[in-house]
Every structure is written in structure tokens, then in C-alpha cells.
Amino acid sequence: MINRRQLLGFGAAATLALAAGCTGGAGSDDTATGDFSGEVKGSITVLTNRTDLVGTTLPEYAKKFEAKYPGTKVTFQGVTNYDNDVTTQLSSGDYGDVLMIPNTVALDQYSQFFEPLGTAADLAAKYRFTSPATLNGQVYGLSLGGIAKGFVINKRIWAQAGITAPPKTPEEFVAGLKAVAAKTGAVPYYTNYKDAWPLGEWNNQRAVFADPQINDKFPADPNPWQPGKIQHITDGLLFDIVNQKLSEKDPLTTNWESSKPMLATGKIATMLLGSWAVPQMQDAAKAAGSNPDDIGFWPFPYRTGGKFHATIDGDKLGAVSRNSGNKATAKAWLDFFVNESGFATDQQAIPPAIDQPLPASLQAFTATGVELLEVPAATTNSGREDEIIKESEIDLKGEIYRQKLVDVARGAAKGDKDSFFADLNKRWSAARSQVLK
Numbered sequence: 001m002i003n004r005r006q007l008l009g010f011g012a013a014a015t016l017a018l019a020a021g022c023t024g025g026a027g028s029d030d031t032a033t034g035d036f037s038g039e040v041k042g043s044i045t046v047l048t049n050r051t052d053l054v055g056t057t058l059p060e061y062a063k064k065f066e067a068k069y070p071g072t073k074v075t076f077q078g079v080t081n082y083d084n085d086v087t088t089q090l091s092s093g094d095y096g097d098v099l100m101i102p103n104t105v106a107l108d109q110y111s112q113f114f115e116p117l118g119t120a121a122d123l124a125a126k127y128r129f130t131s132p133a134t135l136n137g138q139v140y141g142l143s144l145g146g147i148a149k150g151f152v153i154n155k156r157i158w159a160q161a162g163i164t165a166p167p168k169t170p171e172e173f174v175a176g177l178k179a180v181a182a183k184t185g186a187v188p189y190y191t192n193y194k195d196a197w198p199l200g201e202w203n204n205q206r207a208v209f210a211d212p213q214i215n216d217k218f219p220a221d222p223n224p225w226q227p228g229k230i231q232h233i234t235d236g237l238l239f240d241i242v243n244q245k246l247s248e249k250d251p252l253t254t255n256w257e258s259s260k261p262m263l264a265t266g267k268i269a270t271m272l273l274g275s276w277a278v279p280q281m282q283d284a285a286k287a288a289g290s291n292p293d294d295i296g297f298w299p300f301p302y303r304t305g306g307k308f309h310a311t312i313d314g315d316k317l318g319a320v321s322r323n324s325g326n327k328a329t330a331k332a333w334l335d336f337f338v339n340e341s342g343f344a345t346d347q348q349a350i351p352p353a354i355d356q357p358l359p360a361s362l363q364a365f366t367a368t369g370v371e372l373l374e375v376p377a378a379t380t381n382s383g384r385e386d387e388i389i390k391e392s393e394i395d396l397k398g399e400i401y402r403q404k405l406v407d408v409a410r411g412a413a414k415g416d417k418d419s420f421f422a423d424l425n426k427r428w429s430a431a432r433s434q435v436l437k
Contacts, residue, residue, distance in 0.1 A: 034116040034138070036320075038328035041071040046333065047089075047099035049082035049316070061341040065333060068340075072329055093323055097330040100316040101133070101141050110140040114319040115327060117142065117334075127338070127352045129314025131377060141317025142338050145349030148275040148297070148362060148372055149204045149311040155296040157186045157269040166298040166308065166368050170237045173301040177246040177270070186269040189241050190259055193251030193406055199399035201272045205234050207311035207373040208302040215377055219384040220436065222429035225421035232421065233302060235405060239417050242409035251406055260284040264295065272300075278361045279348045297361055299370045308370040312350055384435055392431035394424060 048054065054076045062074035079085050083102040089095040090105070090113055105113065116138035117123065123139045124130045133141035158164070161179035177188035192198035206214050209230065218224065224231040241247055248254060262268045264285035271277070275297055282292035299308040318337065320330045337343060344351040348359040350372075358366065366372065378385065389396050401424070407413035408420050415423075 034118070036115070036328050036331040040069045040329050040332045042326050042329055043073040043075065044097035044324070044326050044329050044333060045075050045077055047077050047079055047082075047086060047096040049079055049100065051078035051080055054078040057343075057346070061337065061343065064341065065336050068336065069329070069332060072332075074333060095321055095323065097321055097324040097326055098334055099319060099321060100144070101319050107132075107135055110135050110319075111138075113322055114140045115322055115324075115331075116140055117320070117331070126354060128312070128350065128354060128374065129352060131374070132314065133317045133319075141319040142334060143314030143352045144316055144318055144338065145344035145347060145352060146312050146314045147349060148365060148370075149201065149207070150272075150274065150300060150365065150370075151270055151298045152263065152273050152277045152281055153270050153296045153298055154186070154263055154266050154268070154294050156291070156294040157184050157266045158296075160184045161269075167301040168303055168308075170233065170240070170301050173237065174240055174244065174246070177241060178244070180269045181246060184266075184269070186266055187248050187262075188246040189270045190254065190263070190268045191238075191242065191247050191251050191406060192254050192256055192259060192271065193248075193403060194254040195256040196399040196403060198256070198271065198273060199238075199402040199406075200397055201274065202234050202238055202402060203397050204274070204311055205300045205302075206230055207309045207375050208233070208300050208304060210304040210307070210309045210371070210373065212376055215375060215385070216379060216381050219378065219381045219388055219432065222432050223425040224428060225424045231424070234300070235402070235421070236417065237301070238402065239405055239409045239420075242406050243417070247406075251410070261288050264288055264292075265290045266294065275348070275350075275362055275365070297365045299365070299368065308368065309373050310365070310370050311375055312372045313374065314352065315349065387435045388428065388431045391434055392427045394427060394431075 048058065050058065058076050062076070065074055066072050077096060082100070083104050086095060086099060086102045087104040090102070095113070101110070101114065110133065118139055120130060120134045120137050120139055127142060129143035129146055130139050133139050157180060158176070161176065161183045163176045163179060167173040167176050180186055180188040206218070211217070214230070218230070221229065223229065225235065226232055259268060259271065260281055261284045263271060264281050265288050278295055278297055281295045285292040285295060299310050302308075318334050320327060320334060324330045338352050345359055348361050350358060350362065357363070385396070394401050404413060405420060408415045409417070
């Protein structure tokens, strides 16, 4: 799983709240002042999961910072098994000066380990993706960049099929894949069934309705797989693609690493992933001697109010340790890294600073008429969706039931689209009744 989102450091681990007895290393309640006063000088240690950049790119950013602030020294500590290992460091109290917040830390524990960086009102006016790090009106982490959700495509192959603009409806999309099958030698769509995690990307398309309340409304809906509902639209498209033999012949033999050069060279036309995958595919194209400009990014084929909409969300959150002995320099580094280093641009990610331009690949994406949306987390029904997922045993955010969907669609399991969706609705509705009673 590591390679799938090595773009910036997106975490794949499940959220595991730190046990109450494991937080002894956190600062006492009266130390989280958000006071970063003092001279910016001296040494700091920065924890990162980007072990591939510790000896190359990151030191270059550090040189710029040290030139801006003479008398400072930035040292990087690369951590391969980041979430698990840094969780242990949190428990010990020794977790550097600046770090990415591990997925294992629950939001209500942020104040135990990290310094508040400012108020939600102030920082939300300057930065994207502050909501996930906001607790009691204070922001404890800044995203290092963001991604958009959509289809990574080989533009050359789609153009050979006669299509140069994103399809506007699921029906147009299927028709486009049929044209790819008929006019090119490429696999129209690749599921990555065996590695499985890419199937979870089909759950990341809720922005298509342009409804800021959708995450609150979703758990209250007893039948999300009814026609016209988000799950019927998204899962229905996946079902139709496989059912109409527009995906790889044998999904049991798919391979994520192999799929990258296959899409890059035009053996595959399309995969639902996210903008984080674009530079990976472009690198694969360069390595194979193909044109990296062949790689494009298209929105999910559904429009609301005449517009495409795509979900955007943030990367790992950078934070200042409450136990740092040099908080002034730690905060200066975090501000520099987010605002001045160029890291997000170098990674073709959405800059966290609102006033900075999108990378070229996403400028082309928005030029197709796509509106980028952060979909707010549920408030009234906060946590209810996860409870329903657990009760229904439908791993909505995962891949198991979508592997079953692919099996039904290709005839390897009993049923059809209607029966499969009816069963999902039945189980979801029963679980919802238990959770929301």
C-alpha cells in the first residue's frame, strides 16, 4: 500500500485511538499555549515518512530555510513504518519538533501532543484543509498539500477513440470506453482488483452532487443504492464497466505497480484514482520512453447545475510538538514548508495556501469546467456512518464489497446489479435502524 500514495504521504492505516495509558509522554494540560515567541535559531528535528526524500529533496528545502534564518539547523528523521513507530514515540514523549500527525491519533487527543497554531477562523481564511485538524476552535495541524478525486487517463488513447473532452454522464463514459475497446488495443478500464485498495476510490465521489450537507444526509438515508442516489451512480458505473467487459479480462491477476507503466504507455486507458497518481504515471511514461504529456486527469462523469464537481482533500497534517524545546523555530519551519518551500508544487499537489496557484495538471483539470470542493465532515450525524458500516458489515470505504460487486458483474458470483444493490440496501437499512434508533 505504501506506493499508492507516496505522493505526499497519505496514510493508509486505520485510525486507532491511542490507549489512555499510552499518553504519558504528552505535555501537561497547561503547556499547550500556542506561544511561539522567541528568536528563530538553533536546531530542530523533523519527523517524516518520506524516507525517499530525506537524503535528496528535503535537505534542499532546509538549506533555503537556514539561509532565511541564519543560525538554524534542520535535521530530518525518516520513519518507514510511520504511523506505528511515531505513535510509540508519542507515548515516550520524544517525537521531534515538527512532525506529521499519525493517523493513530484521534482528533480529541490533538491538544495532548501538539501546539495550537491559531484559530479556525484565522487559518481557514489562509489555508485549505484546516477542518480535519480543528478542535474547539483551534487548528493543530496544517496540510502539506491536497489532491483531487477523478480518473487518470491516457489522453492519446482516448483521442484515438475520438474523445478529447470528459464524458458528462455515466452513459457517455461507458460509450467512451466502448469506443476505446473498438478503436484501440488498450484495456479501456483497469480495476486493480487484486491489490484491492483502488476500489475504495469509488467511495470518494460525493462532491458530484455539490451538496455541502451530503455527509450528514448519507447516514440518514436507508437506501443509498437506489437509482439516483450516490452509491447507485458510482457503484453502478463500476458494475456496468465490468459487466460490459470493458475492464481487464482476469481481475485476479491485476497488479498495481505493473498498471502504472501500462497506463503510461497506452496499454490501459483509464483508472479511477486521484490527482496524486498523475506524477507517478508521468514518471512511468518517462521511464518507458513514452510522452508524459499523454497523462491526463478527468472528473467523474456526473454534473450538477451544468458543472462537474470533484472532491478535494488534504494530505498528512504538519504539526509542532508540545514537547519541542525550540517551538519558535519549529513553527517557523512549518510555516516555511507550507508557504515557501515549493513542496506541494513540486509534488503536483494542491497548495494548502489558498493564494497559491494550482499545479499545471490540476489547472488543466479545472479548465474542463470542474469545480473543486472540500466536502465538510458530518456534524449532526458525526461518527454515525462508521457505526452503520460496522453494523452492516459493508466496508463502504474499503474494497471487499466492491470486489464482490466485480465478481457479480463478471459472472463469477451469483446475482445481478438489481439483486446485489437490493441486498446492500437491506443490510444498510437494518444497520441504520439500529444505529439511529
